[in-house]
Amino acid sequence: MASHAEEPDRRDFLTLAGGAFATVGGAMALWPFIHQMNPDASTQALASVEVDLSPIKEGQAITVMWRGKPVFIRNRTPAEVEQAGKVELAALSDRSARNDLLPEKTPAEDANRVKKGRENWLVLVGVCTHLGCIPKGQSLADSKGDFGGWFCPCHGSHYDMSGRIRKGPAPRNLDVPPYEFVGDSKVKIG
Amino acid sequence: MSGHESSFVPKSRFGKFMDERLPIARMMHGQFVDFPTPRNLNYWWTFGGILSFCLVAQIVTGVVLAMHYVPTAKDAFDSVEAIRRDVNYGWLIRSIHAVGGSMFFLAVYLHIFRGLYYGSYKAPREVLWILGVFIYLAMMATAFLGYTLPWGQMSFWGATVITNFFSAIPVVGTAVVQWLWGGYAVTGVTLNRFYSLHYLLPFVIAGLSMLHIWALHVAGQNNPTGLEVKSRADTLPMTPYAIAKDIFALAVFVTLFAWFVFFAPDYLGHADNYIEANPLSTPPHIVPEWYFLPFYAILRAVPSKLGGVLLMFAAVAILAFVSWLDTSRVRSTKFRPIYRWFFWLFVATCLALGYLGSKPAEGVYVLWARAFTAYYFLHFLLVMPLVGLIETPSKLPRSIAESVLGSGSSAAGATAGAMSAPEKR
Numbered sequence: 001m002a003s004h005a006e007e008p009d010r011r012d013f014l015t016l017a018g019g020a021f022a023t024v025g026g027a028m029a030l031w032p033f034i035h036q037m038n039p040d041a042s043t044q045a046l047a048s049v050e051v052d053l054s055p056i057k058e059g060q061a062i063t064v065m066w067r068g069k070p071v072f073i074r075n076r077t078p079a080e081v082e083q084a085g086k087v088e089l090a091a092l093s094d095r096s097a098r099n100d101l102l103p104e105k106t107p108a109e110d111a112n113r114v115k116k117g118r119e120n121w122l123v124l125v126g127v128c129t130h131l132g133c134i135p136k137g138q139s140l141a142d143s144k145g146d147f148g149g150w151f152c153p154c155h156g157s158h159y160d161m162s163g164r165i166r167k168g169p170a171p172r173n174l175d176v177p178p179y180e181f182v183g184d185s186k187v188k189i190g
Numbered sequence: 191m192s193g194h195e196s197s198f199v200p201k202s203r204f205g206k207f208m209d210e211r212l213p214i215a216r217m218m219h220g221q222f223v224d225f226p227t228p229r230n231l232n233y234w235w236t237f238g239g240i241l242s243f244c245l246v247a248q249i250v251t252g253v254v255l256a257m258h259y260v261p262t263a264k265d266a267f268d269s270v271e272a273i274r275r276d277v278n279y280g281w282l283i284r285s286i287h288a289v290g291g292s293m294f295f296l297a298v299y300l301h302i303f304r305g306l307y308y309g310s311y312k313a314p315r316e317v318l319w320i321l322g323v324f325i326y327l328a329m330m331a332t333a334f335l336g337y338t339l340p341w342g343q344m345s346f347w348g349a350t351v352i353t354n355f356f357s358a359i360p361v362v363g364t365a366v367v368q369w370l371w372g373g374y375a376v377t378g379v380t381l382n383r384f385y386s387l388h389y390l391l392p393f394v395i396a397g398l399s400m401l402h403i404w405a406l407h408v409a410g411q412n413n414p415t416g417l418e419v420k421s422r423a424d425t426l427p428m429t430p431y432a433i434a435k436d437i438f439a440l441a442v443f444v445t446l447f448a449w450f451v452f453f454a455p456d457y458l459g460h461a462d463n464y465i466e467a468n469p470l471s472t473p474p475h476i477v478p479e480w481y482f483l484p485f486y487a488i489l490r491a492v493p494s495k496l497g498g499v500l501l502m503f504a505a506v507a508i509l510a511f512v513s514w515l516d517t518s519r520v521r522s523t524k525f526r527p528i529y530r531w532f533f534w535l536f537v538a539t540c541l542a543l544g545y546l547g548s549k550p551a552e553g554v555y556v557l558w559a560r561a562f563t564a565y566y567f568l569h570f571l572l573v574m575p576l577v578g579l580i581e582t583p584s585k586l587p588r589s590i591a592e593s594v595l596g597s598g599s600s601a602a603g604a605t606a607g608a609m610s611a612p613e614k615r
Contacts, residue, residue: 043373063470068375070470130495131354133472153474154351155490156551171495
């Protein structure tokens with residue numbers, strides 16, 4: 001052991017520098033092995049889908065796939081639109097519109113979850129925000145929950161006619177994906 | 191390993207040659223042949239051996255299944271069906287592996303309750319116990335990953351729900367889940383990596399088990415009285431005494447195992463898993479395998495996503511702290527007149543949570559799940575610390591030998607004050 005008075009010698013320097021080199025290098029070498037698990041280039045290529053809306057009659061809904069996830073497209077009746085619009089913000093547990101095209105803070109009014117002039121069309125990512133199940137409510141025979149929209153059978157989350165969480169363990173409203181109308185009767189998601 | 195000296199005597203020339211170079215035979219002899227085991231071990235102490243058997247059985251059948259299984263979204267389901275129908279003896283090997291998972295958990299639960307009843311987590315066995323908790327965690331991860339592989343509806347939706355637990359993490363949750371999935375939903379990419387990890391983790395379990403056995407052989411086994419070994423009179427050599435008991439218990443266990451394999455290979459599984467995975471349709475009632483049901487009940491008892499997930503993980507993590515939560519001076523619940531009642535209440539709570547986990551999360555089931563979840567945690571956080579302080583233990587035998595042979599025969603080795611705090615040997 002070198003005494004305290006001694007100057008650090010070359011061996012001390014090499015040990016310290018070598019140790020630091022190995023530590024930093026080791027940590028950096030770790031990243032490729034972690035990052036390889038992230039979505040790869042083909043998955044990331046943001047695919048978009050075009051959907052023909054003309055066969056969807058009032059009150060009907062269809063499910064399409066986008067990025068491996070189901071997307072709900074619902075043609076709401078005027079009564080349903082009116083009912084969704086009347087809900088007070090205070091009655092909602094998640095007050096954010098969760099619309100990918102609007103800022104995070106946008107209030108969760110029905111008008112902020114649809115396109116102006118096309119209020120009957122509701123487009124949602126059909127994945128329960130609790131643990132990722134697909135809520136029931138798309139087909140006419142399904143249970144639509146206590147608020148007339150969707151009901152997730154896994155852990156009992158109820159969504160309303162605007163896809164907003166009203167009851168149950170889910171923390172967020174159903175997400176509205178980025179989409180736009182192409183012409184009169186088509187919608188492009190993504 | 192421990193202070194115990196192996197009495198190994200190499201007989202052949204080769205044995206002598208090896209003994210001077212790599213004394214494996216000496217080590218094995220010392221640890222598993224003449225190793226001193228408490229003479230009062232009962233059948234609850236046979237689950238260590240049974241669990242070793244389970245791990246070996248899962249690895250052997252698993253390696254063989256991997257020769258026929260195809261980890262892609264397109265072929266996984268069909269390849270498992272082909273294993274059951276076309277591969278020679280595939281029906282047998284696949285059933286052993288699938289039933290084996292359940293039997294592994296059955297044995298580990300009995301092993302854990304044994305440890306909790308007899309205070310096997312108390313000093314000087316804290317590290318031994320915590321290693322056991324790690325093994326249990328690794329088992330849960332392995333079982334979850336393995337259940338995904340047949341790519342049925344329950345596989346797919348179980349994987350979706352469980353990976354989504356991590357989306358409850360604030361801020362980075364979504365990024366973590368997409369990292370686990372390798373995409374924006376559970377897909378064949380996810381299946382492929384789960385297969386890789388399912389193959390890896392059993393070897394981690396094997397490594398942890400070796401540390402577990404090492405720690406066991408340093409501290410020595412606990413026993414039904416919870417007393418420390420004080421003299422040679424308290425112990426018997428592991429072979430043949432403890433080993434004979436282990437072998438008989440294993441035979442009984444394997445009989446039950448075989449009954450499931452041959453007569454009810456799917457009884458412990460779920461019928462929905464024979465429907466191929468469909469990302470567009472969630473089964474109306476998702477339930478995990480039976481061994482996860484208590485934790486599933488805890489998850490669903492909480493009306494908040496993050497809260498439910500945290501509480502569920504806490505239910506496992508809290509096991510790692512019992513060495514310090516339990517304030518009792520004696521180890522074995524046999525001598526704890528008050529705690530004994532709470533112990534059985536805890537067992538009943540776990541069973542009740544298991545039942546509730548299999549029921550839909552609505553109405554009265556949720557209320558009961560909340561009540562039992564509350565007791566689950568109160569047992570660790572309130573009962574264990576408090577009962578240990580207020581309870582007067584009943585009279586302990588003076589030594590392990592006395593507890594088996596009666597007071598006359600043990601006088602030689604026994605010392606006074608057998609009770610109480612652990613002591614160094």
